[in-house]
Amino acid sequence: MITSTTIYIKNMVCPRCIMSVKSILQDLSIQFNNIALGQVEMAEEMTKYQRALLEERLLAVGFELLEPGKSAIISKIKTVVIEQIHYSNEPISVNFSTLIADRLHHEYAYLSRLFSSVEGITIEKFIAKQKIERVKELLFYGQMSLSEIAHDMNYSSVAHLSSQFKKETGMTPTQFKSQENPNRKSLDDLQS
Numbered sequence: 005m006i007t008s009t010t011i012y013i014k015n016m017v018c019p020r021c022i023m024s025v026k027s028i029l030q031d032l033s034i035q036f037n038n039i040a041l042g043q044v045e046m047a048e049e050m051t052k053y054q055r056a057l058l059e060e061r062l063l064a065v066g067f068e069l070l071e072p073g074k075s076a077i078i079s080k081i082k083t084v085v086i087e088q089i090h091y092s093n094e095p096i097s098v099n100f101s102t103l104i105a106d107r108l109h110h111e112y113a114y115l116s117r118l119f120s121s122v123e124g125i126t127i128e129k130f131i132a133k134q135k136i137e138r139v140k141e142l143l144f145y146g147q148m149s150l151s152e153i154a155h156d157m158n159y160s161s162v163a164h165l166s167s168q169f170k171k172e173t174g175m176t177p178t179q180f181k182s183q184e185n186p187n188r189k190s191l192d193d194l195q196s
Contacts, residue, residue, distance in 0.1 A: 012076040014068040028061045042083035089134045136172040143181045
């Protein structure tokens, strides 16, 4: 028997991912209590056979079952960032370093070193990439002004947003918005 009551799954980045994992678990008759981005709280321990089947099915649709430890911590960091930037309706009231450290119950310096050593980029760079993709989405839909987007995404000013946007994409938000086919990335493409 596998002893972990929570399993961690890489590349779960949206509500459809949760539905997909839920469907796989139900198809395999694996009992679970709750599914969230990046993790599943199991109702009971899985056998090695169930775990192998689950791993195979998850890989077939682009997910990866993580072993507890460093990979699971990296996945949790990404999940906290993605949930806050893409799915939270409330602006962040603390900085990301505090939010991540509080949610993962580790010192931020440790988490930052671990993330950089495994991912090859800093947590700050990962956050910046996520924020820019969210800004692209908001610009694409055209329902908010650049000023509203800057405020909503916790940029200090429109100029700061525009500067970071140009640094990341090579164009200004206005240039991006005027494109016929804007280059947006899916969340799972930002994971690696």
